[in-house]
Amino acid sequence: MTYCVGMMLERGLVLMSDTRTNSGVDNISTFRKMHHWEISGERIISVMTAGNLATTQAVISQLEERNKAPSQRSNSLLEAETMFQVATIVGDLLRETISSRAEDNGPRAAAGTFSATIIVAGQIAGMEPRLFLIYPEGNFIEASFDTPFFQIGETKYGRPILLRGYQPDMSFEAAVKLMTVSFDSTLKANLSVGLPLDLLVIERDCFTPLHERRIEAGDPYLQAVSEGWGEALRQALDALPDYRMEARAEAVSG
Amino acid sequence: MTYCVGMMLERGLVLMSDTRTNSGVDNISTFRKMHHWEISGERIISVMTAGNLATTQAVISQLEERNKAPSQRSNSLLEAETMFQVATIVGDLLRETISSRAEDNGPRAAAGTFSATIIVAGQIAGMEPRLFLIYPEGNFIEASFDTPFFQIGETKYGRPILLRGYQPDMSFEAAVKLMTVSFDSTLKANLSVGLPLDLLVIERDCFTPLHERRIEAGDPYLQAVSEGWGEALRQALDALPDYRMEARAEAVSG
Numbered sequence: 001m002t003y004c005v006g007m008m009l010e011r012g013l014v015l016m017s018d019t020r021t022n023s024g025v026d027n028i029s030t031f032r033k034m035h036h037w038e039i040s041g042e043r044i045i046s047v048m049t050a051g052n053l054a055t056t057q058a059v060i061s062q063l064e065e066r067n068k069a070p071s072q073r074s075n076s077l078l079e080a081e082t083m084f085q086v087a088t089i090v091g092d093l094l095r096e097t098i099s100s101r102a103e104d105n106g107p108r109a110a111a112g113t114f115s116a117t118i119i120v121a122g123q124i125a126g127m128e129p130r131l132f133l134i135y136p137e138g139n140f141i142e143a144s145f146d147t148p149f150f151q152i153g154e155t156k157y158g159r160p161i162l163l164r165g166y167q168p169d170m171s172f173e174a175a176v177k178l179m180t181v182s183f184d185s186t187l188k189a190n191l192s193v194g195l196p197l198d199l200l201v202i203e204r205d206c207f208t209p210l211h212e213r214r215i216e217a218g219d220p221y222l223q224a225v226s227e228g229w230g231e232a233l234r235q236a237l238d239a240l241p242d243y244r245m246e247a248r249a250e251a252v253s254g
Numbered sequence: 255m256t257y258c259v260g261m262m263l264e265r266g267l268v269l270m271s272d273t274r275t276n277s278g279v280d281n282i283s284t285f286r287k288m289h290h291w292e293i294s295g296e297r298i299i300s301v302m303t304a305g306n307l308a309t310t311q312a313v314i315s316q317l318e319e320r321n322k323a324p325s326q327r328s329n330s331l332l333e334a335e336t337m338f339q340v341a342t343i344v345g346d347l348l349r350e351t352i353s354s355r356a357e358d359n360g361p362r363a364a365a366g367t368f369s370a371t372i373i374v375a376g377q378i379a380g381m382e383p384r385l386f387l388i389y390p391e392g393n394f395i396e397a398s399f400d401t402p403f404f405q406i407g408e409t410k411y412g413r414p415i416l417l418r419g420y421q422p423d424m425s426f427e428a429a430v431k432l433m434t435v436s437f438d439s440t441l442k443a444n445l446s447v448g449l450p451l452d453l454l455v456i457e458r459d460c461f462t463p464l465h466e467r468r469i470e471a472g473d474p475y476l477q478a479v480s481e482g483w484g485e486a487l488r489q490a491l492d493a494l495p496d497y498r499m500e501a502r503a504e505a506v507s508g
Contacts, residue, residue: 156410160439164487176497185414201499211499224495232493233418236486241478243430245465
């Protein structure tokens, strides 16, 4: 499994991903699932992947044309005119990669074996920042005011806090804090999501990462959030009205 | 889907379940998933079910011998000598119900079509309160100091808060509050879990429910928790140290 979140804020985009891949519980590895490309001052495009690792690596390799000699490579994402075109290119590559692998293996392969999902985020100069969720079928949806963030992979554990904590005008620092809590909750509950985490902050109209880092196990900020969150939640629970077993009708005033 | 939680505290047992069943999104109904039987002063036994509704209703009906004339019925759970025997009886009935239905339908039925999972909780006089999770295969596990609560159904959204908020010595009122938050988070995220909720509180060595009720939509306590939790979480997030994009090493002191 995997856990990645892409979030659209008024001031830009924040992306976070884990790095664990596993094939069974006795075969785990660390792989980067977040990639980005930029033309300074003109565009920045980031991609996060979840699903079959061979599929997602093949998509990234094809985007970078690694099948060609280094001097002959070009990245079509850096030539697309709009973020919509970028999403279309990634979606087509994803669908073709999955279907060609499935055809090669015929009916022996279980449905969904080669499946993957991708989040695409970025901005091209003169246009708005955009955030897309791309399905294995190659089609995609775009984030909006109503649905301002996308999750892929092991999404359920970390979703309630995102639903409750997200605000479109929050600072980048607050958004990173919120995502760290969401990831910490998921890390605590599911072995298939694992450290380190990759973090990328893209400020609106600033076509290079504002902030980029890898959060390793033992990172002091992650530890502070993880240790502090249990206590903060207990205080949050305390702040709620107590349930009263006797006086049901008056429970709210308790 | 379904969401049920059974929790073991030092002072007794707390159980909560939703009531939604669905077969597709356009066919939803309300069914009780929590049942209990008691012999006043001697035993109280509660069962919560998740999975195929025909399977779980068949298990409950057979436990109550509804296939017999009312005068000839007896409930084997009320005659079992230990809670372990109770769990064994429920497990055997569950496995037999699933397998006979699967055999009748042969290979046309998809694997797992008739599957279900059951939580059994209760106490028999002279022995400890016990809490079991019963699998479709009929075998079961028991709650312990390390794993003091079981969830069945749509478990992921509501799990992080239970992991963080549970304490074995908490009051019944605090446990109900914690479970209400867990259910509210799940209700907000998943349409297949729905109101009303059933609540049962069993105090140790008190072989009748200490508290029992149905929490309907519009319940003032549920509303107070649901509305208060967003604000409480924002305060909890505020209480955590801020992330600093510049001074990484000093992030904790922020």
